[in-house]
Amino acid sequence: xxxxxxxxxxxxxxYNGAAGSALKGMRSVGTRSRDEALRNESNEPAIxxxxxxxxxxxxxxxxxxxxxxxxxxxxxxxxCHNPYxxxxxxxxxxxxxxxxxxxxxxxxxxxxxxxxxxxECDACIQACPHNSSPQVRRTNPHDLxxxxxPFAPFLSGVTVSGGEAMQQAQFVRDFFTEVKAQSNLNTLIxxxxxxxxxxxxxxxxxxxxxxxxxKAFDPAAHRExxxxxxxxxMDTIRFLARHKKLFQVRQVVVPGFNDSEAExxxxxxxxxxxxxxxxxxxxxxxxxxxxxxxxxxxxxxNEVMASMVxxxxxxxxxxxHRSI
Amino acid sequence: MDKHDSTIYSKFNPYEDLQQGLTxxxxxxxxxxxxxxxxxxxxxxxxxxxTLALGAMCALPYPQxxxxxxRLIEDEVICLISExxxxxxxxxxxxxxxxxxSLGSEFLELAPATDLYEATAHLLxxxxxLPSEPxxxxxxxxxxxxxxxxxxxxxxxxxLRSFWLMADRLNPSAFSHANIGxxxxxxxxxxxxxxxKLKTLTNLTLRYHPDITxxxxxxxxxxxxxxxxxxYFLNHQAMTEAWGDNYVTASCYNTMRLGGxxxxxxxxxxxxxxxQSDGTISDYVDRVIPxxxxxxxxxxxxxxxxxxxxxxxxxTNFWVQEGFLVxxxxxxxxxxxxxxxxxxxxxxxxxxxxxxxxxxxxxxxLAERIVVRFGExxxxxPGAYCEGKNGQITYHAQVGISSxxxxxxxxxxxxxxxxxxxxxxxxEALLHRAIDGGISTILEFDQTAKENPEAVxxxxxxxxxxxxxxxxxxxxNSEFIRVxxxxxxxxxxxxxxxxxALRHSSSYLAAGFFDTKPIHLHRIERKV
Ligand code: SF4
Ligand code: SF4
Numbered sequence: 001x002x003x004x005x006x007x008x009x010x011x012x013x014x015y016n017g018a019a020g021s022a023l024k025g026m027r028s029v030g031t032r033s034r035d036e037a038l039r040n041e042s043n044e045p046a047i048x049x050x051x052x053x054x055x056x057x058x059x060x061x062x063x064x065x066x067x068x069x070x071x072x073x074x075x076x077x078x079x080c081h082n083p084y085x086x087x088x089x090x091x092x093x094x095x096x097x098x099x100x101x102x103x104x105x106x107x108x109x110x111x112x113x114x115x116x117x118x119x120e121c122d123a124c125i126q127a128c129p130h131n132s133s134p135q136v137r138r139t140n141p142h143d144l145x146x147x148x149x150p151f152a153p154f155l156s157g158v159t160v161s162g163g164e165a166m167q168q169a170q171f172v173r174d175f176f177t178e179v180k181a182q183s184n185l186n187t188l189i190x191x192x193x194x195x196x197x198x199x200x201x202x203x204x205x206x207x208x209x210x211x212x213x214x215k216a217f218d219p220a221a222h223r224e225x226x227x228x229x230x231x232x233x234m235d236t237i238r239f240l241a242r243h244k245k246l247f248q249v250r251q252v253v254v255p256g257f258n259d260s261e262a263e264x265x266x267x268x269x270x271x272x273x274x275x276x277x278x279x280x281x282x283x284x285x286x287x288x289x290x291x292x293x294x295x296x297x298x299x300x301x302n303e304v305m306a307s308m309v310x311x312x313x314x315x316x317x318x319x320x321h322r323s324i
Numbered sequence: 325m326d327k328h329d330s331t332i333y334s335k336f337n338p339y340e341d342l343q344q345g346l347t348x349x350x351x352x353x354x355x356x357x358x359x360x361x362x363x364x365x366x367x368x369x370x371x372x373x374x375t376l377a378l379g380a381m382c383a384l385p386y387p388q389x390x391x392x393x394x395r396l397i398e399d400e401v402i403c404l405i406s407e408x409x410x411x412x413x414x415x416x417x418x419x420x421x422x423x424x425x426s427l428g429s430e431f432l433e434l435a436p437a438t439d440l441y442e443a444t445a446h447l448l449x450x451x452x453x454l455p456s457e458p459x460x461x462x463x464x465x466x467x468x469x470x471x472x473x474x475x476x477x478x479x480x481x482x483x484l485r486s487f488w489l490m491a492d493r494l495n496p497s498a499f500s501h502a503n504i505g506x507x508x509x510x511x512x513x514x515x516x517x518x519x520x521k522l523k524t525l526t527n528l529t530l531r532y533h534p535d536i537t538x539x540x541x542x543x544x545x546x547x548x549x550x551x552x553x554x555x556y557f558l559n560h561q562a563m564t565e566a567w568g569d570n571y572v573t574a575s576c577y578n579t580m581r582l583g584g585x586x587x588x589x590x591x592x593x594x595x596x597x598x599x600q601s602d603g604t605i606s607d608y609v610d611r612v613i614p615x616x617x618x619x620x621x622x623x624x625x626x627x628x629x630x631x632x633x634x635x636x637x638x639x640t641n642f643w644v645q646e647g648f649l650v651x652x653x654x655x656x657x658x659x660x661x662x663x664x665x666x667x668x669x670x671x672x673x674x675x676x677x678x679x680x681x682x683x684x685x686x687x688x689x690l691a692e693r694i695v696v697r698f699g700e701x702x703x704x705x706p707g708a709y710c711e712g713k714n715g716q717i718t719y720h721a722q723v724g725i726s727s728x729x730x731x732x733x734x735x736x737x738x739x740x741x742x743x744x745x746x747x748x749x750x751x752e753a754l755l756h757r758a759i760d761g762g763i764s765t766i767l768e769f770d771q772t773a774k775e776n777p778e779a780v781x782x783x784x785x786x787x788x789x790x791x792x793x794x795x796x797x798x799x800x801n802s803e804f805i806r807v808x809x810x811x812x813x814x815x816x817x818x819x820x821x822x823x824x825a826l827r828h829s830s831s832y833l834a835a836g837f838f839d840t841k842p843i844h845l846h847r848i849e850r851k852v
Contacts, residue, residue: 056745058772064779081810151746154786156778289810324771 048171063156079294086131095124157186169199176206193233209247261311268315346383387626403591417585431642439474444487460574492524508541528555546777566760584653595662617701655713659722682737718761753790764794
C-alpha cells in the first residue's frame with residue numbers, strides 16, 4: 001500500500017504510469033517522435049513536464065516574471081546550467097536509494113516523487129546517471145496557471161524556459177492560451193532556437209516574444225559546445241525577427257569558445273543582415289550549476305565582456321548589452 | 325529592586341523625576357551630568373548646547389498624569405522617547421514653505437522670491453529658523469519648479485546641487501526629509517540625478533501614483549534607490565485617501581499635514597504590554613489593549629495640553645503668526661513597536677512556540693487583530709487639539725531608537741524571518757492599511773534588479789495596490805546571483821555557502837544571496 005500522500009504525488013504517479021513506459025529508455029524527449037507522447041490529437045489540453053516554477057525573476061525578460069522550467073532538452077551543452085533538466089526520467093531507479101527522506105518510491109517499474117517529503121537536498125539529482133531528475137511534475141495548462149495566478153499582480157509576464165521549452169510546444173501553446181485568457185500578462189519563450197518551423201508558427205499567436213540563445217556563431221564552436229548544428233538556430237532568429245517577435249538574442253560568453261572579438265563581430269554581422277535594431281545580450285559564463293569540465297572554466301572578466309560589446313557595436317548593432 | 329522606583333529607571337536621566345522634577349538630593353548627579361556634557365570630547369558645540377538644553381528642561385516635572393499611566397511609563401509599556409519633561413515646541417513641523425516663497429516673511433525680513441537663487445536661499449534661511457528639529461524640507465519640486473526657468477539649465481543644476489548639499493551639511497541627519505512627486509517635474513528629475521551623485525543623508529520620498537507619475541520618472545527613482553536606498557516609494561493614493569492632498573512625509577517616514585505637524589510622539593511597546601496581561605490572547609487583545617491605550621491617550625493629551633496651553637508656543641512665534649504653520653492642522657502620534665515579540669510571545673503561551681509572526685498564518689492573523697484593535701481603541705478617545713486629524717491622535721508604526729534592544733521596529737517582521745517577497749508584502753500590507761500615520765516595509769534586491777528596474781516597479785505597484793504605504797528599497801552586494809535560464813536550487817546555495825566557508829572569503833557570497841542580514845541593511849535600519 002502506498003501512503004496517503006497529497007494529490008500532487010498521485011498525479012505524478014499516474015503520469016509515470018501513463019507516459020513513463022512510452023519514454024522509457026529514451027535519451028531525451030528531443031530524440032523521440034514529437035507525436036509520440038506530447039502531441040495529442042484530441043482537444044484535450046496538452047500535458048507538460050514541469051521541473052519548477054519560479055515566482056519571481058528579474059533575468060528572464062522584461063519586468064518581473066514567473067518562470068516555468070520544463071523538463072527535457074534537445075541540446076547537450078557542455079556548460080548546461082540545469083543539466084538535470086536535459087532528459088526525462090527513464091525510471092532506472094538508481095536515485096531512489098540515495099534519497100535520505102524516503103521521498104522517492106519505486107513501484108511497478110516506476111519512480112514516484114513525493115514533494116511533501118522532499119527536503120530539496122538534490123542527492124537524487126547527483127546520483128542520476130542520465131542527466132535527469134525524479135522531481136518533475138506532470139501538469140495541465142490550467143493547473144499551472146492556478147499556481148501562478150496568486151502572484152500575477154506582481155508580474156509583467158510569464159517566461160517559459162527549461163530544458164528546452166519548445167520541446168513541449170503544444171503544452172506551451174495551451175498554457176499561454178490560458179495565460180492570455182486569464183490575465184494581461186505578456187508571454188515569452190526562452191529557446192535554443194533549434195526548433196521546427198511549424199512549432200514556432202503555432203506559438204506566434206499566443207507568444208509576445210522569444211529570446212533565442214545563439215550559443216556560438218562559429219559552427220565548429222557551436223557543435224562542440226552543444227553537440228548540435230546552428231543552422232536552424234539562425235533560421236529561427238530570422239523567422240522571429242521577421243514576425244517582430246524577437247525580444248533578444250543572447251550569447252553566453254565562454255572563454256576559449258566564443259570570447260573573441262572576431263566571434264562577436266561575426267555574430268553581430270549576422271544579426272545586421274536581418275535588422276540592426278536586434279537586441280544582443282552577452283552573458284558572462286558562470287560555473288554555478290554546471291557539471292563536468294565546465295565547472296573549472298573561468299568567468300570572463302570585464303575586459304573581455306567590454307571588448308565583445310565594443311566589437312558588436314562596431315559591426316553596426318544598435319542595442320548591445322552585457323550582463324553584470 | 326522595585327522597578328517602580330523611578331529613581332533607578334534607566335530610560336530617564338539619573339536626576340529626572342516624573343512627578344517632582346529635579347530635587348535637592350539629586351543636584352550633585354545633575355551637576356555631574358552637565359559637566360560630563362561640557363567636557364564630552366565627541367560632541368560639537370551645537371550638540372553640547374542641545375544636550376544642555378534638554379537637561380535644563382528635564383529638571384522640570386513631567387505634565388501631570390494618573391498613577392496608572394505613570395506605572396505604565398515605568399513598566400516601559402508607554403515610552404516617552406527622550407522628548408523630555410516639558411514639551412516647549414512641537415516634535416515635528418511641516419511649514420508651508422510655498423507661502424513663504426510667494427509672500428516673503430516679515431520676521432525674516434525676506435521679500436517674495438523671484439528666481440531660483442532667491443528661492444533656494446529663502447529655504448535655507450527658513451530651515452535655520454525652524455521652530456523644531458528640521459525634519460521637513462518641503463515638497464522640493466512643488467516649491468522650486470516655478471523658478472526653474474529663471475536661469476539656464478546648467479545654472480539650475482548647479483544651484484540645485486549647492487542647495488541640496490547645503491541642506492544636508494547644515495543638518496546632517498537622516499531625519500531631514502524632502503518630498504517629490506507624484507508629477508514628474510524638471511526639479512524632481514534634477515534632484516534625483518543630484519542625489520544619486522551626492523549620496524547625502526537627507527531623506528527623500530517619492531509620492532508615487534501609477535496614473536500620475538510617469539514611468540520614466542519612477543524608473544529613475546528605482547535606479548536611485550538601488551544605489552542610495554532612496555527615494556522611498558510612498559503610496560500617494562492611499563495617503564490622499566487618509567489625509568487629503570495636502571499631506572507630507574517628514575522625519576523617517578512620518579505622515580502629517582502640510583502647514584501643520586505633530587505635537588508629540590509617545591511610543592507604545594506591544595512587547596512590554598504582554599507583561600500586563602495574564603498571557604492569553606483574549607486578555608491581551610480585549611482587556612490590556614483597551615485599558616492601556618486609554619492611558620496612552622491620557623499621556624499624549626497631557627503633553628499636548630502643556631504645549632498648547634502652558635508654553636504659549638502657538639501665540640508667540642512667527643511661523644504661526646505669518647500663517648506658515650496653523651494650529652488646527654496639528655495632531656500627535658501614538659507610535660507602536662515590538663509587535664513581532666508580542667505575537668510570538670502570545671503564540672508561545674498558547675502552546676505554539678513554532679508559530680512565528682511572518683511565517684505562520686495564525687500568528688499573522690493575530691498580528692493583524694492586535695494592530696486593528698489598537699487602532700479601534702485609539703479612535704475611541706479624542707486627542708486634545710488634534711483637529712489636524714479629525715480630532716484624533718494619529719496611529720504610527722515607530723521605527724525604534726538606538727536603546728531598543730530585542731524589540732522589532734514598528735509592526736515589522738523581524739529581519740531574517742521575512743517569508744518570501746510576496747508573502748512578506750501581503751502580510752505587512754494588512755497592517756499598513758490599518759496604520760495611516762507612517763509605516764514602512766524594507767525590501768532588498770540583488771544586483772540583477774539594477775539591470776531590470778521595471779521589475780522592481782512591478783513589485784512596487786503591486787505592493788501599493790495591496791495597501792503597502794511606504795516602501796524602502798535597497799540592493800544587496802551579492803555576487804551569487806541568478807543567471808538567466810539557470811534555476812538556483814537550494815543545494816546550489818548550500819554548496820556556495822560551503823565553498824565560502826572553505827575559502828574564508830567574504831567576497832564570494834558577499835552579503836549573501838539568501839543570507840539574512842546584509843551589511844547594507846544596517847544603514848537602512850538606522851534611518852528608517
Ligand atoms: S531532493 Fe531528491 S534525494 Fe533529496 S529529499 Fe528530495 S527526492 Fe529525496
Ligand atoms: S531520475 Fe535518473 S536515476 Fe532516478 S530513476 Fe530517473 S533516470 Fe533513473
